[in-house]
Amino acid sequence: MAVVPPNLPPGKAIELDGRSRTWVYDSGPVPGRERSTILLLHGWTSTAALNWHLCFPALAQEYRVVALDHRGHGRGIRSRTPFRLEDCADDAAALIEALGVGPVIAVGYSMGGPVAQLLWRRHPDMVDGIVLCATASRFSVRQETSVSLGTLGLGASMALSLLPEVVRRQGMSLASRNWAANRVIPPWAIVEWERNDPGALIQAGLALRRFDSTGWIDTIDVPASVVVTALDSIVSPVRQWDLARAIPGAVAYPVQGDHRACVEQARQFVPALLAACRAAGAAPAMAGESSA
Numbered sequence: 001m002a003v004v005p006p007n008l009p010p011g012k013a014i015e016l017d018g019r020s021r022t023w024v025y026d027s028g029p030v031p032g033r034e035r036s037t038i039l040l041l042h043g044w045t046s047t048a049a050l051n052w053h054l055c056f057p058a059l060a061q062e063y064r065v066v067a068l069d070h071r072g073h074g075r076g077i078r079s080r081t082p083f084r085l086e087d088c089a090d091d092a093a094a095l096i097e098a099l100g101v102g103p104v105i106a107v108g109y110s111m112g113g114p115v116a117q118l119l120w121r122r123h124p125d126m127v128d129g130i131v132l133c134a135t136a137s138r139f140s141v142r143q144e145t146s147v148s149l150g151t152l153g154l155g156a157s158m159a160l161s162l163l164p165e166v167v168r169r170q171g172m173s174l175a176s177r178n179w180a181a182n183r184v185i186p187p188w189a190i191v192e193w194e195r196n197d198p199g200a201l202i203q204a205g206l207a208l209r210r211f212d213s214t215g216w217i218d219t220i221d222v223p224a225s226v227v228v229t230a231l232d233s234i235v236s237p238v239r240q241w242d243l244a245r246a247i248p249g250a251v252a253y254p255v256q257g258d259h260r261a262c263v264e265q266a267r268q269f270v271p272a273l274l275a276a277c278r279a280a281g282a283a284p285a286m287a288g289e290s291s292a
Helices: 048-052 056-060 085-099 112-122 143-161 165-180 187-194 198-210 237-246 266-281
Strands: 011-016 020-026 037-041 064-068 104-109 127-133 224-229 251-255
Touching (some): 011 085, 020 085, 037 048, 037 112, 048 064, 064 085, 085 112, 104 112, 224 237, 237 251
Parallel strands (some): 104 127, 224 251
Antiparallel strands (some): 011 020
16 A cells, blocks of 8 residues: 555754754745744654644645754754653754744644743743643653653663664564554554654653653743643543643634544644644734734
């Protein structure tokens, strides 16, 4: 079966100054709204295409939409250094600078939520607004399993990093195809999963578990929206609502869906996301319209 990707914006590899090369989708400027850009930050084990492919068309009607693959994910940056969410935020800042599109509305889904939060904290001049979807200010596992999981994850990621690139890719390809064997998965999506670096995914999971912005989340001073996946079995809806309440002035948009609502409940999720982006960006005015 041919690999036919969805209708994505043009994609290309971009060299980030001093940070290596990443993969970016860019819908291009919307006439009359050249200064309105959304930066989409995808979730853990996903890619920009997998996470956002059903969201691009609606968003691109009103905004320039830019989305990158995070390091270790898809065709994102490959690095021998340990995965850090802070580095993902700095990668995003370098991309904003390279494209000359800042400041942006940073839209983070799941793991992309912490990346968006860190982007604002580390590069506040590059963020005009923030939209957080299916995410929280902290992620955790049960205390009695945290040490063993951390040791296992670190050991596995170190072992995988020592394998040749071709071997890691072959292993990821085999795992992806075995997982998809009894599921209805489009061929293009399997190819996307195969591009992930398994060692980096383990490290990213550990970094996500350590993330905690509860000490500073209430200092966010740009317009903010939170899209709550109200039936989420991965990120507790309680923590999502806590996140919305913690950010001054944040507006919440609940969606009756699980953690994959961006794909599986797209008819509900996309309108909520668009409304959240408008709220966080004050709905950009068309050319000739008053901004008063």
